[in-house]
Every structure is written in structure tokens, then in C-alpha cells.
Amino acid sequence: MLGDRVLFLDGEALIIDKPAGLPVDPPRDGAISLENHLANLTFGFRRWPQAVHRLDRDTSGCLLLSRNPKAHARLQQAFEAGAVTKRYLAVLDGVPVGDEGTIDLPLAKISTAERGWRMHGDPAGKSARTDWRLLKVQDGRALVEFRPATGRTHQIRVHALEGLGVPVLGDPVYGRAHSAGMMLHAAELIVPRAGKAHVAAEAPWPGRFGDVGFDG
16 A cells, blocks of 8 residues: 555645555556556545656655646646756665766667667767765665756666666666665655645655665
8 A cells, every 4th residue: 555655745746655666657567556556545536646757667765646637737847847856866786986976978768679678878869967976885885866857767777877887786677686676766856836835755765775785
């Protein structure tokens, strides 16, 4: 049940702490997705909430849903205008060079019969920028804060691998799978609203980070 994972709620929006492993969109394999939980996230409204953006299946943390169509359009516009503040935490499978910086690496999709589709750095791709900061190093791994200025598919995962030279720990596509899962967490989300308080939340520290030695 996701009702006990609500981080923000008002008449226009709610933010939930999405668990890792839960897809936002119904997957081809027929697994349970966010859609199966929407009826339990109405909180007195007849209308089901609707996801405003996406998190990868194996990414946990702040996911924004709208509670009516007008709010949905306004919230989406904030994302499209780049007005949304997003902060992610990741454990990397190695230690990057330096303490902080900005990764400016355009991204494009590629697909092969052997490996399926994925994103990669491509000068002709869509612009993608991510600020990063090293928080802690332990046992040959790094805890890093990422603040994406754009919202491209798999942006942080590819920027970690190709921009920093170190993949996210447990990333089954751009790195190596790990029994504890993929170590990427949407820690904070702030969406400004004209004339109203921001839609904002911070997600709790993910337990699986502790499983690999990084406690909050």
C-alpha cells in the first residue's frame, strides 16, 4: 500500500515515496505498477491522481502526482520550463575524480538487437546537464548528490557512467546488477506554484543504501 508513503498532500497534488521496483507505467511483463495503487491514493476525491513525471522502475523516492486536470497541466508546465528543483542521491560503484562539478552531456537513444535500447552521450542528442557533489567515500564506493537541470530519460545513470566514469551501483543497464537493487534515490522535489506554497517534499533515507554501507 502506498497510502502510508505520502510525503505531501493538498487539493492539487501529492508526492509519494515510490518504492524501488515499482514501475510508474504498466510494464510489458504484466507486473504490478503505480496504476494498481491509484484507487487507494484518492483521499476523498473521486478522480484518480495522475503521475506528472516519471521515475525509473528501480529508482525510489519523490514522485509527483496531480489531483485534477488543471493542476496537472500547471505542474507539467513547471517541469517543462525547468522550474522544478530535483535532488537525487546515488551510491556509485567506484569513486569519481574531483569533489563536484557539472556534467554537460547531450543524450540520445540507441537500440541493438543484442542489448535492446539504452541512452548514451551524443553531441547531436538532446541537451542534458547535471550538477554533482561528492558526499562520502567508503570501501571504494562513493555517495554522490545529483541535481539534474534537465529531465532526460536515464540522465543521471548515463551521466554517472559517461560523465564521471563510474556507474550507479546496481544499475543493470549501465553497470552491474546488485542483490540490494539499484542505488538511485529521488531525495527531494520542489515544484513552485504561482501565488501558492511550493509543492515540496523530502523522501526518507532508503534502507537499501544501508545494505551497502551508507546509512543516513
